[in-house]
Amino acid sequence: MAGAAVSLRALRRLCRVLLFLSQFYILSGGGSLNLDLSQPLAQSLKDPGPTRTFTVVPRAAESTDMPPYVMKCPSNGLCSRLPADCVECKTNFSCVYGKPVTFDCTVKPSVTCVDQDFKSQKNFVINMTCRFCWQLPETDYECSNSTSCMTVSCPRQRYTANCTVRDHIHCLGNRTFPKMLYCNWTGGYKWSTALALSITLGGFGADRFYLGQWREGLGKLFSFGGLGIWTLIDVLLIGVGYVGPADGSLYI
Helix, strand or coil: CHHHHHHHHHHHHHHHHHHHHHHHHHHHHHCHHHHHHHHHHHHHHHCCCCCCCCCCCCCCCCCCCCCHHHHHCCCCEEHHHCCHHHEEEECCCCCCCCCEEEEEEEECCCCCEECCCCCECCEEEEEEECCEHHHCCHHHEEECCCCCCCCCCCCCCEEEEEEEECCCCCCECCCEEEEEEECCCECCCCHHHHHHHHHHHHHHCHHHHHCCCHHHHHHHHHCHHHHCHHHHHHHHHHHHCCCCCCCCCECC
């Protein structure tokens, strides 16, 4: 038993010595290999180093927007029949009014046209009559309409309209111009209906109520058509078109 105890004590001392030697080995730098290897890794994770900034410069996109006048220009049509907005002509304002004249014209960019032989061309000659756009007949331009003037009045009222020349018409000067026109619009009142009401129910003011003239209608209603005299006069006035709708429009 005494020998076993001595052996156990010796084993414990040996373990303590081995533990002391291992700690001394680690503290003396023998175990610094792992620390030295781990430090660069930790530093690389914390300090990523100088960063480079890349700026992506997009390429200039090709313009696909077409000029607005291209929508009016037929593709591969005759150059002489192109609308005026599709060509540029060297006009001469010293030409004789009303006489035929020829001008040298060039098609605008993005416009394609052909000649009589179906060959593509850019320069051509156009034939037209020497006159300004505001001198054209009424069938060659379109004008704005006014609903605020009186069509039934003496003398007839006029209004200032903005007129635009039709696309296929060629002329000198501005293609948009003001012009004084007679009032000519309708509110949907029928002359035949007004005349029929004046003949049949004019004594009760039905014709005046139909035309929107409610004051005159009330006067005829309570006076029984002015004892028939007012009724007869209204039949004549409506028949000749002198009495019209209250809003100043024309009959249809």
